[in-house]
Amino acid sequence: MDQPTVGILHPGSMGATVAACAATNATAVLWCQAGRSAASTARAAQYGLTPVATLSELLDRSDIVLGLCPPAAAEALARNVAEHRFAGVYMEANAINPERAQRIAALLAPDTTAVDGGVVGSPPVGGKTPTLYLSGPDDATARIEALFADTAVRTAVLGAKVGKASALKLAYASFQKTSRVLVALAVGMAREHGVDQELIDIASRRTDSYLSEPQYIAKTAARAWRWGPELEEAADTLAAAGLPPEMLRAAVSTLARWTDAKDDSELTLTDALDQLAQP
Incomplete structure (x- = not known):
């Protein structure tokens, strides 16, 4: 051909x-x-x-x-x-x-x-x-x-069947992206109480944990403008299947706090956490 x-x-x-x-x-x-x-x-x-x-x-x-x-x-x-x-x-x-x-x-x-x-x-x-x-x-x-x-x-x-590829993409994204949002919240909470380094030390002993990669929080913030709509799609897919969509909708709400970080490659971990704490 x-x-x-x-x-x-x-x-x-x-x-x-x-x-x-x-x-x-x-x-x-x-x-x-x-x-x-x-x-x-x-x-x-x-x-x-x-x-x-x-x-x-x-x-x-x-x-x-x-x-x-x-x-x-x-x-x-x-x-x-x-x-x-x-x-x-x-x-x-x-x-x-x-x-x-x-x-x-x-x-x-x-x-x-x-x-x-x-x-x-x-x-x-x-x-x-x-x-x-x-x-x-x-x-x-x-x-x-x-x-x-x-x-x-x-x-x-x-x-x-059209739709299977989209379903797989969103099923994976719903876990991967929401997990990154949870890392940001966990590190933000720990930082507020001065124990963020201790949290990261705990996580570093679990090599399979996203929590051991706090530096990725800044990348999550810079990509929030893309990830939010994607997780909205995933939440709609859950709802259509009779599964609870609230966790993903909460992740979308969290990502919205990083609106000003769009594609900011210079963003630091501290900047990202500051924006997350101050809507």
């Missing part, structure tokens, strides 16, 4: 690096400049993505489109693609709940074939190898597998 042309919507920190991996097995990887920030432009240039002026041009030229954006924008993005009657494969790889993934697949049909995707792990740079879980029609998931063959993005197909 000829190498496909791929479009990426949009080149954020995960999207740009995943798209760069796809370029290994693609004729070109396109991104749409319209309405994007200077940071997106710089990121796209860094990873060798090809700019186009409009979404229409991207969709007309692409065989496969990768959708990676904040969860809140996922359906609006898919609706824009549906309006153009895109006749290819659309991988919905946002951190959204299974019902939304199924709704998006229905929105795109019959012109577009939807694949449900979920990326678990860090962006594929510096030796990191995230796994892209896929669910959807066999021929479409096979095309996505081929796109990432022999790259830093590993793929795993979960079956033909």
